[in-house]
Amino acid sequence: MSSYCINPLCDHRQNPDDTEHCLSCGTLLLINDRIRLVKPLRPLTDDPFNYFEVFEVDDAGTRWNPVRKQRVIKVLKWKSPKLVKLIEQESLTLQLIQHPNIPESTLDDFFTFVPKNSPLTLRCLVMDKFEGQNLEQWIEFNGKISQSLALEWLKQLVEILDTVHRSNFFHRDIKPSNIVLQPSGQLALVDFGTARRVTDTYLAKVSGSGGTSAGREGIYEITSVITPCYTPIEQINGRAVPQSDFFSLGCTFVNLVTATPLSNLPTEEKTGNLIWRKDAPQIDKPFADFIDELMAPLPGQRPQTTEVILQRLENLPKQIKNYRLANSNIFKYSKYTLMVLGFVGGVFLSIPLAANYLVAQGQKLEAANNSQSAQEYFDSAIKINPQVKNSISKFYFDKASRSTQKLRSAKKYYELSIKYNNQDVDTYNNLAFVCQLLNEFECVTTNYEKALKLKPDSWSGHYGLGTFYDDQGKKDLAEQQYQLAIKSNSQAIPVINNLSRLKNLKGDYNAAIALALQGLQKTKEPKLQAALYKNLGWAKLEQKKLSQAKEYLEKAGELDPQRADTYCLLAQVQEALGDNDNSWLNWEACLILESKVPEVFRWRGDVLQRIRLKPDSPQIGTNP
Structure with missing residues (x-):
């Protein structure tokens, strides 16, 4: 087993496992007294456009993650303001979204590191690793999936997306390579590097309000996230919305049920819609109609929420059964x-x-x-x-x-x-x-x-x-x-x-x-x-x-201990009173308890932003 040096300028990065410092450049191999790089998950190259390096790591754990486990570290090599913003946004996203099939990352998992005698300041994001194959690899070896498996996988992914959207985020890059099939049979959604938070500022950019250069810059940032064949037209035009995820989801399932690259499928001349059903004869018309509805050209023509999709999926087996019955001679x-x-x-x-x-x-x-x-x-x-x-x-x-x-x-x-x-x-x-x-x-x-x-x-x-x-x-x-x-x-x-x-x-x-x-x-x-x-x-x-x-x-908390907004407000009161220890305990409850109230997401975002900007702040982030 080897240990890899985190320094991207190092000449020889692979080291024996029992070495404390890199034999080539002298950089410490145990990062933050807990993380050892085990193997690269992407080729290590000098390509200046290879902004990120990704390694599997052995993480000894922290107070947030006390169990030693295999995890992944994403390392930003260059100090580009836009790239720094992207990795900061990914860290915040993974802290706010809690789901067993989304990578977990906590406050201690985002940090900077300076290699020995190096001009670089590396930004590092540690997150959970899901064992298994991504669906792009799986389809290549296993071929098209059955209708029953497609229904099961679609339900799993929409349940994950439901948590993402309820947390006021959307993914913006759903495709087979960003979905991992775990040995348990459960799917995991990964790569939140381009996820977007739904805020008033974002909605203003999407609506085209303002007309200023800043507004155009915001649109430029949004349009930079494009995966050919999977990205809807509104996202290409800089106006992505949560329903854009549904378009990508529909395209993903066309790929899964046909086992054909989308670029190889024909399209309708007038609409540009994919012509795919003849390549998926195992899919009955009600389900095929629903997949096409997910890929409707305009966001308003698609299902509007994950809840709606889940309700439709619950009814689809009956509709398929009735469709088969209605087309039988007995009926x-x-x-x-x-x-x-x-x-x-x-x-x-x-x-x-x-x-x-x-x-x-x-x-x-x-x-x-x-x-x-x-x-x-x-x-x-x-x-x-x-x-x-x-x-x-x-x-x-x-x-x-x-x-x-x-x-x-x-x-x-x-x-x-x-x-x-x-x-x-x-x-x-x-x-x-x-x-x-x-x-x-x-x-x-x-x-x-x-x-x-x-x-x-x-x-x-x-x-x-x-x-x-x-x-x-x-x-x-x-x-x-x-x-x-x-x-x-x-x-x-x-x-x-x-x-x-x-x-x-x-x-x-x-x-x-x-x-x-x-x-x-x-x-x-x-x-x-x-x-x-x-x-x-x-x-x-x-x-x-x-x-x-x-x-x-405090009276509200005694009467209903499950209200997240009560703890968010109580934490703010205790901060103002200088009671920092109890304030932190209530911020933790604010972050953990389930809530659909908009102001709770705003308060959570504010406190996590403060923690990220001031990680050594005495008010927040210390565990008494």
Whole structure:
């Protein structure tokens, strides 16, 4: 076993394992008293365009990684500001995103090192190594994958991407060579060197606002990430968005199911879309349609979130089964038999019985996920007896309510329920909420507006519309809807809590305090109380009333120990009070606990940025 010298200017870098210093240049071989370079994972060359070197390392561990394990180090050789920024961004990305199939890297894993008698300052990033082959290598030896394996792998990758996107990042370079198949059968997503954080500044660059040279520079940085055949047009044009990852994901699976380089596949003359299905006969039409949807030319034509993709993947096996059934002779004969029975029932039975018979048959077909045939029966039943409309509407409403975890199905059923009864407020509200989860924004506003037109004083409708505007960052519109909801129902504590949080975000701290106190008088539910105490502490922190802020935030933590935002705020209070040891403990909780709240990601980013810029700061980063 050898030890390699980290100095890229060294003439002979391979050394015996028992050597402490490089025999050629004298550089220390044990970096930071913990890391020994075992073997290069890329060729070691003098090419000036080879900016990074990558080694497998033996890592003795730190307080963050106490277990000795094989890891990887990425070493930036040249001091280019853009390259320095890239490796710093990769370090921050891997610290913020926590997933077992994404490389782990902590605060101690990013550092600088100066080789002996060298003018270079090396920037080093250590991360976990995943054993196994990348999928580019795997496909080369194993050939195209089956439909069942494609469905399994796609689900695994989207679950990983779900964590990435929820952490406000997107990868920007998904391709088979950046996906590792581990011996366990699990996939890992690697190489976050080009990952991008979704920030207001980034969105401003993407939207083309500003028109300044700085804006053009931002676009130049974005457009530099291009992998031929895998990069969507908006990313090539400097306007990458999270849905750009879905395009690359679709291209990746075309490569996996065809075992053909994408550059060798023909394209449609007018659209430029890949023509690939004849090279993947094992893929049924519903799945092939979905892969093509992932690769749609425009981001808005692709699924909008990872959650939507996971819901679609859950339904795909049934759709594939029904597709095969619908194209079989048995199904065709069965369909005609049922239609004849329905006709016989209409002739020989009484009208109500015939209609009920058709409704029952329709329900059975819907239960088998054959919606088109089910609606044929329902429409026939209504022609015989229009009074069955309400029972059909209720059937679909109940089915939608049981499908809230399957958003696409729930949406379809709510829409069908409205088709048979367009006067039900709850159906419109529920449909709007499902559309909000699916990020179908026009559907959200349209259905909330229809619900409020039917019942203007519906507090739940105003609350739902308010949360939608809140998520979109439209604070004034959100506040207007929250006020209307409270006017309709002064006991609606979730609305009071949301409005209090919104007041804090807008800097109206006195109003936030008044609302939080109002809510605390009206609820005994611990989690709601915790949220309200958190809002109180937040407002007091911003008003520099630190003792009161600390008291309220500690109370919030006692009532609900799983709220990340409480710990983020309490850490800031303790920093301001000079209690650095407890502040650090609360920052750790802030970083570790799960949260979907935007301000939590902002606070996490701020503290990690401070730690990175000031690693020796006495306020943060020391373990008591």
